[in-house]
Each structure stands twice: as structure tokens, then as C-alpha cells.
Amino acid sequence: MSNNRCIETPLNIGITCYPSVGGSGVVATTLGIELAKRGHQVHFISYERPFRLPENEPSIHFHQVNVNDYGLFKYPDYTLPLSVEMARVSCKHNLDILHAHYAVPHATAAILSRCMLPSDKQPRIVTTLHGTDTTLLGADPGYGPAIHHTLLQSDAVTAVSGWLEAETRRVLNYEGLIEVIHNFFEPAQPKRTREEVRRELGIGDEALILHSSNLRPLKRVDLLLEALSKVRKRDSFKLVVLAGASFEPFMNDVRRLGLEDRVIVREHVLEIEEYLQAADIAMYTSESESFCLSILEAMFFGCPSVATEVGGIPEVVETGKTGLLVQPGKVDELTNAVEKLIEDKDLRKTLGENARAHARKRFSAEAIVCNYEKFYRRLLADQPMAEACL
Numbered sequence: 001m002s003n004n005r006c007i008e009t010p011l012n013i014g015i016t017c018y019p020s021v022g023g024s025g026v027v028a029t030t031l032g033i034e035l036a037k038r039g040h041q042v043h044f045i046s047y048e049r050p051f052r053l054p055e056n057e058p059s060i061h062f063h064q065v066n067v068n069d070y071g072l073f074k075y076p077d078y079t080l081p082l083s084v085e086m087a088r089v090s091c092k093h094n095l096d097i098l099h100a101h102y103a104v105p106h107a108t109a110a111i112l113s114r115c116m117l118p119s120d121k122q123p124r125i126v127t128t129l130h131g132t133d134t135t136l137l138g139a140d141p142g143y144g145p146a147i148h149h150t151l152l153q154s155d156a157v158t159a160v161s162g163w164l165e166a167e168t169r170r171v172l173n174y175e176g177l178i179e180v181i182h183n184f185f186e187p188a189q190p191k192r193t194r195e196e197v198r199r200e201l202g203i204g205d206e207a208l209i210l211h212s213s214n215l216r217p218l219k220r221v222d223l224l225l226e227a228l229s230k231v232r233k234r235d236s237f238k239l240v241v242l243a244g245a246s247f248e249p250f251m252n253d254v255r256r257l258g259l260e261d262r263v264i265v266r267e268h269v270l271e272i273e274e275y276l277q278a279a280d281i282a283m284y285t286s287e288s289e290s291f292c293l294s295i296l297e298a299m300f301f302g303c304p305s306v307a308t309e310v311g312g313i314p315e316v317v318e319t320g321k322t323g324l325l326v327q328p329g330k331v332d333e334l335t336n337a338v339e340k341l342i343e344d345k346d347l348r349k350t351l352g353e354n355a356r357a358h359a360r361k362r363f364s365a366e367a368i369v370c371n372y373e374k375f376y377r378r379l380l381a382d383q384p385m386a387e388a389c390l
Contacts, residue, residue, distance in 0.1 A: 010039045011376060012093055014086065014123065016110065017101040019050040022214060022244065023293035024130040027160075027183050028101040029053050034186065034369045036060045043089050047078065051270055063089050079105040079112070086113035095123040097376050100154075103133040103147045111153045124379050127154040129164055129178075131290030138171045148172045156379050161312030164290040179375060182315065183291045184368035185359070187300050190273045197278040201264055203238050207342045210279035210303070212242035212272060212294045220308075220329075221250055223285040227334035229257035236342050239283075242275060243267045276301040280348060281341050287328050289313050295323070299359035304351035306337045316363070322355040 013035055017028030029050040032042040036059035043061045044050060053062065065085045069076045086109060090098060098114075100107035107127040114122050127150065137143040151157050151174050158179045159165040165178045190197075198208065209228070213219045221241075228239055239262055241247060247265045254263050269275065282298035284307040291312040295305045299316075305323040307313055319325035324341065326333040341348045361367065 010041065011035075011096045011380075012041045012043070013376070014043045014045055014089055014093075014095045014098040015101070016045045016082070016086065016099070016106040017050065019046045019048045019053075023183065023291070024101050024128075025050055026052060026185075026293065027130075028099075028128075030184070030186050030365065031099075031369065031372060032060065033057075034365045035373070038369070038373065041093070043093055043095065045082070045085055045089055047082075061093075079109045082106070083109040083112040083116070086110055087116040090114075090123050091117055091121050094121070096380060097126060098123040099126045099128065101128045102130055103127055103150050104137055104143060107150045107154060108146060111150055124155040124376075125153075126156045126158065126376070126379070127151060128181075129157065129159045129168055129290075131160070131164060134164060134168045134171055135288060135290070138168070144172060148174060151176060156375065158375070160291045161315050163312040163315065167290075167311075181371050181375065182363060182368060183293050183296060184363050184365055185293065185296050185300055186365040187276070187297070188271070188273050190277050191271065192274050194278045197274050201238070201240060201278070203240075203278075206235065207237040207280040207348075208278055209237050209239045209281045209283050209338065210242070210275060210298065211239065211283050212244075212269075212275075212297070213284070214244035215247065215250070216245075218286055218288050220285045220287050222253055223329065223331060223334065224283060225250065225253050225257055225259060225263075227285065227331050227338065228262065228283075229259055230331065230335040231339055231342070233339075233342070234258075234262065237262065237281075237338075239263045240275060240279070241265045242269045242272060272297065273301070276303065279303045281306060281338060282323075283334075283338060284308065284313075285328075285334060286310060286313075292316060296359055296363050299323075299355035299363075302352035302356040304341060304348060304355050306334060306341065308334075318354075318358065322351060322358050324351075 015032045018025040029052045036042045041059055045063045047065045049062050065082050067076050067078050067081055098110050100110045110125045138147050158181045160183045162180050165180050168174055282303050282305040289311040295316050308328040309325040310328050317323040324337040326337055
């Protein structure tokens with residue numbers, strides 16, 4: 001790629017991410033929105049429009065990938081059509097950066113798309129690792145070598161936590177540079193008040209305990225339910241689950257533990273801010289997390305978390321200051337921690353206020369997006385990437 005362009009001018013940036021509800025998609029979409037606010041032209045390339053992406057914004061563009069279900073393929077292929085659309089957008093809009101969120105299939109497609117382009121039309125490829133591309137697919141012999149190759153061929157690699165950087169090196173035996181740029185959150189203004197949301201949920205003086213996730217096995221929702229079933233004052237709380245998938249597989253546990261009148265489920269919620277503002281405690285019992293954006297989202301609304309001390313969570317939560325962390329799998333410790341916050345409203349308020357201040361200082365768009373801008377500009381200037389965010 002030619003380096004003669006003035007890199008202080010606005011950039012043309014392509015972003016590919018999963019468009020559905022999920023942490024990586026939320027972060028990638030918000031990153032694009034914030035970059036557009038800063039004067040850059042941002043092009044999203046995906047099979048459908050990301051759910052938080054605004055329309056009619058002159059600096060934000062969406063390019064849909066058409067996936068054909070040809071009979072000769074047992075499964076529809078997405079990687080090849082994605083790579084072709086990436087190449088088309090890169091060439092037509094003279095992309096400086098093509099930012100792929102997740103190694104497979106997004107960064108893999110980006111590497112292939114670059115091979116289709118003449119050297120003066122090739123964007124720099126940034127691959128951001130969000131978690132399962134390392135922890136799940138990276139350990140799979142059917143994917144690991146391809147992911148390792150993709151990282152080697154990327155112009156730059158970032159990870160959303162220091163833990164994920166280390167885990168990528170361990171699992172994939174990757175020795176190249178990885179820049180840690182943490183996730184961030186930019187909350188929208190809730191359309192309803194806290195009181196309106198709690199009234200809709202039928203919650204009065206009880207503590208509203210919030211859990212928001214895709215309910216995958218590593219989230220250990222079974223431990224969450226078991227820990228809450230041991231809370232001595234059963235009528236002191238209600239659990240609200242914002243489920244990114246069907247909660248039906250857990251209903252047997254709910255009935256077995258006698259939690260039918262304590263659990264409220266809302267599936268596929270897009271405007272999570274309404275529920276975040278209504279929450280008193282967030283609770284996460286995962287056995288692995290690369291960052292846990294859901295905890296950060298709660299922090300912005302002054303809501304402390306009870307969570308397991310795994311993966312990148314300790315990089316987000318300062319235990320005893322912004323929330324309470326316990327060892328993974330320790331049901332009684334989880335129960336004790338959540339009981340403590342249910343009963344001690346002053347502690348809950350203090351931790352919540354600390355959490356909000358910490359989130360705004362370290363994990364806001366203002367704090368993080370500039371790191372990506374500096375990172376892009378260093379990459380385009382061929383300067384050492386270890387200095388990207390200085």
C-alpha cells in the first residue's frame with residue numbers, strides 16, 4: 001500500500017463484525033459510530049446491518065454480503081462472498097484500514113480479499129480477537145492453524161484484554177505483536193425511567209439482580225441459579241435475565257430450585273440501557289471470560305457486580321472497590337457475596353458509584369477510541385506498533 005497519503009486526514013475504514021446481539025458486535029458497531037463522529041468514513045461489511053447501526057448518517061455506510069445457498073455445497077459459504085465484497089469495497093472506496101472483529105471468518109476473509117487487489121489498493125488489515133476465536137476455535141485442530149496463519153498475515157493484531165493476549169500466545173503459540181485495547185461502552189439514553197421499568201417487571205423494594213448473556217455453557221447459568229436459590233431471604237430479590245438465546249433449557253432448573261416467582265426473562269432485548277438503569281446488582285458466574293462487556297455496561301449505570309474471578313474480568317472489576325469477585329465454581333461464595341450486597345444498601349451504593357467513575361475514566365468511548373485512531377495512524381505510517389497507543 002502506498003504511504004504517500006497524508007495520514008492526518010480523515011481515514012476510510014472498513015469494519016466487519018457479527019451484526020447480531022453480542023459483545024463483539026456491540027463494541028465494533030460503537031467503534032464505527034464513534035470513528036464517524038470524529039470525521040472518518042466508516043464502511044460496515046456484513047451479511048446484515050448491525051442492530052445498533054444508525055441509518056442516514058453520511059459518514060456511515062453499510063455493504064451487505066449476499067450469501068447464496070447453492071445446492072452443490074452442503075452448507076452455505078460465507079467466507080468467500082465476504083472476501084469478494086471486502087475487496088470490492090476496498091477498491092471502490094480506497095480503504096485505508098480493514099478492521100476485522102474475530103479471526104474466523106472475518107479476518108480470514110480479509111486476508112483473502114487483499115490477495116484480489118493490486119498493491120496500491122490494499123488496505124492495512126487489523127484483526128481484533130474477542131475471545132472464542134482463541135479459547136474455543138484456536139484450540140480446535142480444524143481451525144487453529146488457519147487462525148494462526150491469519151494472525152501472521154494480518155498487519156496488526158489487537159486483543160480486548162491482557163488475559164486474552166496471553167491466552168492467544170499460549171493456545172496458538174503466536175509470537176507476534178498483540179496490542180491490548182480494552183472494550184468500551186457508550187450508553188444510549190434510556191427511553192423509560194427506572195421506576196417505569198421496575199413497575200413493568202413487577203419489582204418493588206426487592207433487589208433487582210441482572211444477568212445479560214448469550215447463555216452459552218461457559219456462562220454457567222446453572223451455577224447462577226443454584227447460588228440464588230441459597231439466598232436465605234427468598235423474597236429479597238428478583239433475577240432479571242436478558243437472554244440472547246432461548247431460556248427454555250434452564251426452566252427445569254428454575255422449577256427444581258423453586259425460583260419460579262423469582263426469575264423474569266426477557267429475550268433478545270436491544271435497548272438494554274432501560275434494564276441496566278433499573279438494576280441493583282449484576283451477577284456473572286462464568287467459567288471463562290475474555291473481558292465481559294455486560295459487567296462494564298452495568299458499571300456505567302452505577303450497578304456493582306458479583307462475578308467470578310476468571311479471564312479478563314479482574315481487568316474490569318476491582319474487587320472490594322467496584323464489585324465483588326469470587327473463585328469460579330464456588331456456589332456458597334457467590335451466595336454470600338450477593339447476599340452481602342442485597343442486605344447492605346450502603347455498600348451497594350458505594351461500590352456502584354465507584355464502578356461508574358471507574359468505567360467512565362478507563363472504559364468510555366472518549367478513553368478508548370483515540371487508542372484505535374492512534375493505532376491506525378501508526379500502522380499506516382509504518383511506525384512500531386508497540387508505540388501505537390503512547
